[in-house]
Amino acid sequence: MTLLALGINHRTASVAVREQVAFTPAQFESALGELRCLPHVSEAAVLSTCNRTELYCVTDEAGERTVLDWLGRFHGLAVEEISRCAYHYIDAAAARHLMRVAVGLDSMVLGEPQILGQLKEAYQQSRSAKGLGGELERLFQHTFAVAKQVRTETGIGKNPVSVAYAAVSMASRIFDDFGRASALLIGAGETIELVARHLSEAGVRKLTVANRTRERAQALAGPLGGEAITLPEIPDALERADIVISSTAAPLPILGKGMVERALKKRRHRPVFMVDIAVPRDIEPEVGELADVFLYTVDDLEEVIEENRRHRQVAADQAESLIEHGVVSWEQERRVRDGGELIRDYRRHGEAMRDESRDQALERLARGEDPAKVVERLAHQLANRFMHQPTLALREAASRENHEVLSAAPRVLLPPKPAFEKPAPSAKRQKDDSPA
Structure with missing residues (x-):
């Protein structure tokens, strides 16, 4: 699945356009309900302020167009009109954008603190409307932690302006x-x-x-x-x-x-x-x-606002660095989660094959078949089943010269070589140690 951030703000759209795309408090629940039910959307959150309207969604590849079409329908606007002033970010870029918004780096007034409170309110509304799943929940929590770090470790919040x-x-x-x-x-x-x-x-x-x-x-x-x-x-x-x-x-x-x-x-x-x-x-x-x-x-x-922005630029540069660390950390956690899901799926698949082969072996034993032959067949069957899919994948990688897969395969499929192997005794040593 893909993380998508799509929206407009004070830099891309005039106030006349922004007020047409804004969501009123009375519209939030119905908007989130519709957005969450779109065919290519599994999670959704809406942020709408005087300076921006943004949708954060977990989608598949077709989700961006689906979300854009819905935004036009909901507000009775032509999609082309919104497209002219809309921006979109995917995955790591979307996470980075959300963190920059939370810290105030994307605000009209650089570093203004109001947006973090507005973002937390949008998070709570989306959560109450059951728009959030695990992916967006973790992203928002990570974003709030990064925003707190930026406020604590930089001067972005000193001499507040808004x-x-x-x-x-x-x-x-x-x-x-x-x-x-x-x-x-x-x-x-x-x-x-x-x-x-x-x-x-x-x-x-x-x-x-x-x-x-x-x-x-x-x-x-x-x-x-x-x-x-x-x-x-x-x-x-x-x-x-x-x-x-x-x-x-x-x-x-x-x-x-x-x-x-x-x-x-x-x-x-x-x-x-x-x-x-x-x-x-x-x-x-x-x-x-x-x-x-x-x-x-x-x-x-x-x-x-531009005058205020200059006074905060040094702190903003420090904030950008902290955000980059935050994005890297979020990506790493995401990869670990994806790896964990793959491992769980792989183990479930292996356990299913094990249970099926075991049940078949027990049935043969119950019928009185030779235990040695049953065990030999069980071992042969398990080995073939476990090696079948990796073998097909390796052949496919070799035929396509996919060196990335071929170079990773030994680390994944073969046991590691011992760090130290005791050398075999030499002929001279064997002779010296022979009994007199």
Whole structure:
């Protein structure tokens, strides 16, 4: 079987494409169920964030096309459209890619820690949906161990930066003094929590958190001295907001052009800085056409993120080295497991032939046949059966000049020569030792 990693990310696809291929939380269970039941797929896991959608599968040779076709069908997209921005990795390359994702080396913000938590959540969801078998289970566990080693032994996690940090950093270029700015944050997930923390540390004058439930918004805003509101209260809060940052899992936009236009009129057209971190987008793209709005998406944060990337490059190089060791270790463990399965199959085959020959011999003895002849026949039969398949394989290898098989055959089929053989006594020694 083959390990396959197939997906799109912020480097290969625009936010418009990524939001079409993203899986909402409500879709995860059905998506994993369908994916797991595909004819060429035996195991499956799905990772879907604002920056990437990736499928990890154990398949046969035809599995890649099957998985790609399914992804198009599930989201109602032409396969050709996805193919233009999709990447795929096989076996060791797939394991390496997953480890790089877990460490944050493939993230928009190099080394950002959020992705590891998202990957662990995807692992748990896939496990709960019975998408994981032994192969993916071991790969994920190995990946988490490598990620822990990288975080412990390199500086990749020092001075943490993230999309949230990049958004606040960009806002600081527009607002010289956060102490005079009011911020509205929409959502209450980990990204918004990071944004709220960064803004609070930067000294923002007023912080308002809007969420579907007031309790969740209060849990985030309360410790930072902010205000909690529900989504229907956003229009009023929008009138007072200088900074708007949104990151929810809503399937449709929360802020429309009309709502923002009305808020701008009441603000007397004082400018508003907006960042839409969500995929699918929370803010209609048309909002960016308004004269007094500076609207950015996650794709627009690349300049800030690139600056952060340079600061982490040394640690990233160290991480790459640890990942290579991790891939080699994973491949070695995989080969050992494959060898163990081959040995078990071989022994089961040999034991089946032994039992069959033994039962036949016991039947002949029960019929009163000569025990010596029965034993001689049993030995002859067992020898022929055990040597039959290796003999055919050697003849085939010789006819095809398969030197790899021929050179390995003596080590596999023949007993090792003794490291030391006692020389036979010489004629002179025998004569000297003869009795007088």
